[in-house]
Amino acid sequence: MQACHECDALQRPVPLQSGGMARCWRCGAVLYRRRRHGLDATLALTLAAVVLFGLANAFPIVGLDMQGRTNATSLWGAVSTLWDQDVPLLAALVFATTLAMPAFDLAAMLWLLLPLALGRRPIAGALVLRGLLAIKPWGMVEVFMLGVLVALVKLSHLATVVPGVALWSFGGLILLMAAAAASFDADLAWPRLARPTP
């Protein structure tokens, strides 16, 4: 038996076709999905996302050409500017939502999926997956990307805007992270993480 996480109605799980999803008959919440690919596809997407995450943080996102002076910033540069401007709370918020949480997200995925792909049980797997699910809403790379685009439009009147390598990397990163999240089937992972019950 299964219970809906939004209305608590008990229901019997039904077998799904590949790519299908089951909704609660009472409130319509999505109960579970059957992904087209297994955990290996999620691992591949996560590995690609790690590469882009590195690029997105190593290079400037955007540069500004203003009367002969150029000023470019990376994500880390932007966070430290906020810190220097005496708004440490804001710096911490931006750091957490765009750097720390996505980094933890990717690291946790690798921690779980690499051993699973090799046929082993990850160390503290259940704990790591619980942590991953808990911090998921706080990683906001896609919102940040939209913020970058709005900022670019605002600045384009003021000066010449030079898109950096990280801008494209961020674009790819949000697609890969979304695809990895969409392909990740936690219901497949849970039974393989837990200790065998006596």
Add this chain to the structure above:
Amino acid sequence: MNRSLLSVPTAAAAGLARCHACGLLSRLPAAAGDAQAACPRCGAVLHLRRPASVARTWAYLSAAAVLYVPANVLPVMRSGSLFGVQEDTILSGVVFLWQDGSWFLAALVFIASIVVPLAKLLVLFFLLLGVQWRSAWRPQWRTRLYRTIEYLGRWSMLDIYVVTLLAALVQVQSLAAIQAGPGAVAFGAVVVLTMLASQSFDPRLIWDAAAAAAAPATARPPAPTEAAR
């Protein structure tokens, strides 16, 4: 409201708790007392409902409502240039985009920064009242409302990121410099607090309250209007 939707077997009524982390259903020990049961599969603490859901949601919601005022009144951004200092609030930033001809972006920022936070505050307020007044009114629709604001909440961070980037990029000494203002801190706090509020709210309480409100009614004899028909 269709009564049959309200008198269905629920996990809680069967003494089963759904693990909030891994979704496994397990039986809560009958004499639970203060001892906390853990999910046999993932080890998370089991609860029938999110603990102190209503009180926690009220707490986060009132804190967010208080900070909503400085978030909109104080400047989120201070731009200094040769021509003086200009201060922008959330709303004046939208107006700037609109007058600039970027209607699409103006609408986007307006929705993300003004409509969504306000809608979240009002919807959570409405949902909490519904639970506390044991309302049986359209639980299905109210659950959908909850799902929507839970999904949309994160997009309100948009303006925080815009200010962050502008402050980092426009730093040409003596020509122009942009600084993040105190309004941005308050606004960021509103977004975080409303997210915490919607995470602590348990939508199952909507159904518990609706079922409790409907239960005595089913025991009553049919109303005269129904008999006459």
